[in-house]
Amino acid sequence: MHLLLVAGARPNFMKVAPILRAARAAGHRATLVHTGQHYDHQMSAAFFADLGMPDPEYHLGVGSGSHAAQTARVMESFEPVLLEAGPDWVVVVGDVNSTLACALVASKLVERTGARIAHVEAGLRSGDWRMPEEVNRVLTDRLAHCLLTPSRDAEPNLLAEGIEAARIEFVGNVMIDTLRQQLPQARARRLPAELGLTRGAYVVTTLHRPSNVDDPQSLRAVLEALGRIGERMPVVFPVHPRTRKNAAALGLEPLLARFRLLEPVGYQDMLALTQGAAVVLTDSGGLQEETTALGIPCVTLREQTERPVTVTEGTNRLAPWPLTPDGVEASWAAALTSRDGMARIPEGWDGRAAERIVAALAARTPA
Ligand code: UD1
Numbered sequence: 001m002h003l004l005l006v007a008g009a010r011p012n013f014m015k016v017a018p019i020l021r022a023a024r025a026a027g028h029r030a031t032l033v034h035t036g037q038h039y040d041h042q043m044s045a046a047f048f049a050d051l052g053m054p055d056p057e058y059h060l061g062v063g064s065g066s067h068a069a070q071t072a073r074v075m076e077s078f079e080p081v082l083l084e085a086g087p088d089w090v091v092v093v094g095d096v097n098s099t100l101a102c103a104l105v106a107s108k109l110v111e112r113t114g115a116r117i118a119h120v121e122a123g124l125r126s127g128d129w130r131m132p133e134e135v136n137r138v139l140t141d142r143l144a145h146c147l148l149t150p151s152r153d154a155e156p157n158l159l160a161e162g163i164e165a166a167r168i169e170f171v172g173n174v175m176i177d178t179l180r181q182q183l184p185q186a187r188a189r190r191l192p193a194e195l196g197l198t199r200g201a202y203v204v205t206t207l208h209r210p211s212n213v214d215d216p217q218s219l220r221a222v223l224e225a226l227g228r229i230g231e232r233m234p235v236v237f238p239v240h241p242r243t244r245k246n247a248a249a250l251g252l253e254p255l256l257a258r259f260r261l262l263e264p265v266g267y268q269d270m271l272a273l274t275q276g277a278a279v280v281l282t283d284s285g286g287l288q289e290e291t292t293a294l295g296i297p298c299v300t301l302r303e304q305t306e307r308p309v310t311v312t313e314g315t316n317r318l319a320p321w322p323l324t325p326d327g328v329e330a331s332w333a334a335a336l337t338s339r340d341g342m343a344r345i346p347e348g349w350d351g352r353a354a355e356r357i358v359a360a361l362a363a364r365t366p367a
Contacts, residue, residue: 001028001029001086001089002028002087003029003361004081004085004089005023005091006033006092006099007033007035008074008091008097009038009096010043010044010301011096011286012093012094013051013267014176014178015120015174016032017052018178022358031085032056034060035057035098036061036077037063037064037070037097037098037239039063040264046265053203058085060078062077067097067132068088071101072101074326075105081087082102082105082113082287084277088114090102090106090143092117093119093120093121094120094121094122095134095285099140100136107143117145117146118146118148118357120148121150122144122147122149122154123141123150123155123157123158123168125138126305128304131209132210133285133306141158147169148171149171150171151172151347152309153309155181160179168179172348172349173289173353174354175289175290175291175312176349176350176353177353179351180293182268183275183347185270186269187272187275189268189269195234195260199276201234202233202277202280203229204277204279204280204282205236206238206282208284209283211303212283212302213240213246213247216250216252219247219250219321220330221303221325222328223255225249225254225325226281228257228281235258237259238273239256268304270345274287274290274296277296277298278336279296279332281299281319285305288307288316291317292316292346295343296313298316299332299335300316301319301328305318308344313343313345314340315343340366
């Protein structure tokens with residue numbers, strides 16, 4: 001079996017790494033494509049280094065742009081790669097523009113190449129069509145021949161959209177494979193000590209969703225809440241390039257100055273910070289899952305989550321929407337006192353999802 005694995009943006013790398021390793025360990029061929037949607041060292045190369053990922057066989061170098069321009073550039077440059085590589089499966093992960101772009105290309109060429117589409121992290125739904133990720137998820141799932149789900153709540157979402165049960169397979173959460181594998185190295189990182197942080201006595205925050213950082217009111221509300229929290233405990237804030245740019249454009253940089261600001265950090269440093277935090281406040285999808293896997297309380301700064309299992313079983317809670325300084329602060333306070341809650345780790349978040357993904361695809365590949 002030959003897998004063509006697509007990675008494009010930061011949250012893809014930790015999902016692709018274990019699949020690449022598991023495929024090769026099982027004697028299959030695996031070829032890696034990096035679309036270049038993320039290209040800054042700290043958004044991309046730092047992750048390849050931390051995760052021990054080999055250089056990609058193909059680098060498309062598409063970079064930033066409008067959604068249309070970025071998606072179109074991925075499509076145009078991925079088409080010849082797919083034709084040349086001739087895999088059995090195009091494996092796309094998550095919900096970024098690169099995910100949909102490559103699935104769409106593969107779908108148009110399936111008769112010619114015979115390469116089918118596998119979507120890892122299928123079936124997550126926020127129900128919010130204003131989110132670019134929701135559009136990417138729903139359309140990618142519609143195109144995929146094999147839908148690999150990370151949690152049990154994903155399958156009903158797919159069935160409700162008319163997707164045949166035979167295409168769906170529950171495999172668990174591959175991101176947790178990486179988390180488990182990297183935890184010992186993360187615990188040895190010196191960044192938390194260098195920042196003078198005490199375990200269990202600081203907040204980690206990340207923000208990058210357009211709904212938060214492109215909207216001045218929302219960005220101001222979150223930064224003000226974090227400022228209040230910062231009077232009680234240190235707030236460590238690795239800043240996404242988009243957030244930094246918007247804060248500067250909106251004149252909100254003085255608010256940022258209240259925090260322990262960092263450039264985006266690599267995978268191991270982020271995990272080191274997260275696993276020692278009192279509470280994480282974030283709009284990231286990945287961090288909602290990682291905090292649940294680690295048993296660290298999380299406040300999600302979103303109107304809804306496509307990862308409800310992190311709320312029903314894990315350590316996550318949604319801040320009241322629309323975000324206000326009082327609402328965010330109250331959620332932080334509630335999360336802080338919930339440390340001994342009854343959270344449990346969802347089924348299939350056991351570090352072996354990549355093996356199950358490879359086995360599922362091999363079983364669906366004609367000899
Ligand atoms: C993308 C994903 C989002 C994911 C996020 C993680 C889509 C639709 N969104 O959002 O789901 O959670 O990645 O970060 O695919 N930039 C840099 N350097 C980089 C990358 C981006 O400076 O290496 C800046 C550019 O100004 C760019 C902006 O960040 O225009 C946004 O980047 P983009 O890839 O369009 O989306 P993200 O907001 O990162």
